[in-house]
Amino acid sequence: MGFFPFVFPFAELEVGQHLYWQLGNLRIHGQVFMTSWIVIGALLALVVIGTKKMERDPRGVQNLLEFLWDYIRDLARTQIGEKVYRDWMPFIGTLFLFIFVSNWGGALVPWRLIHLPSGELGAPTADINTTVALALLVSLSYFYAGLSNKGLRYFEYYVHPTPIMLPFKIVEDFTKPLSLSFRLFGNILADELVVAVLVFLVPLVLPVPVMFLGLFTSAIQALIFATLAAYYIGEAVEEHH
């Protein structure tokens, strides 16, 4: 109430409320899983339809899938390098596609129309749990990439130009997932909030340009997350001379 000293009888803005599901003694955010399943379902449906009958002369959805594949390959190849990008392409691609479809789903689908007992449906990436999960997966993968490619020599990276870098590089291991997760979370949540607040203040016309901006931000954030993940992995497998 502190943010909005007015009373709007026709709209409601809910932030930080969740639909809790109880799994044994674990509590999870139901609304995040519901939308993430829809996102995953949409992705899998697209992929299954597009790869059902693949030909040398692509037709229909196969074109889209090949475009995406090519885009992800270029992204992975430029950031990770020719040698190992193949191993990491599925991970980078999954991150990109999952975040992109989540963000756009959150921006395009009118989730608000579905009423939940508590909380509301929205992009899975607008929940800090999702973004931190993704960011920690990125951290694990770059460690794994470095260690599996170079063994213990991976730790040379920490003292690479000079040993003075050691503390900074150690701090980086913490700031990388932090910045990854908060950047994505903050952008998507902020976009949803701005749109919600605008809809709720001026329900006509005015939110539309902001929604377009939101679509743009969503796409950019997916690209940034995937690119940075690839860059971190590339940095870990890079050979210093």
Place this chain on the structure above:
Amino acid sequence: MTTLLLFGATEGGLFDFDATLPLMAVQVVLLTFILNALFFKPVGRVVEEREAYVTTSRADAKQKLAQVEKLEKELRDQLKEARNSAQKVIEEAEKDSDQLYREALALATAEANASREHARREIDSQRDAALNQLKADSDKLGDLIVERLLAAK
């Protein structure tokens, strides 16, 4: 009713970490494997097959083009050669026919000259013979006339 629950809420809040985090991570890892099997591998195979196909067809086409160019050059050389030899044959034939013409002309002229000479000689000899005969006849006649005149006297 506006409800903004931000930090520090006991129930919920923006930074409410719970089992959603690990479960979401597991979900994304599973999605990675599923997408790898259903999307990245098959599409990659198709794209790379096509790339290989395009590369080999390009190489093939290039080779064929080179072959065609070589053949074309050969044919052009042959054509040039043929044209040259034809030219030579024509020149030779012209020369030959010229010579034949000249020879024939010379022969005919010589023959004509010879027969003319021959004819003239014959004419000459016959004329001489005729003149001689005439002379002899006139001599005889003269003698006869003289004899008759002498006898009449």
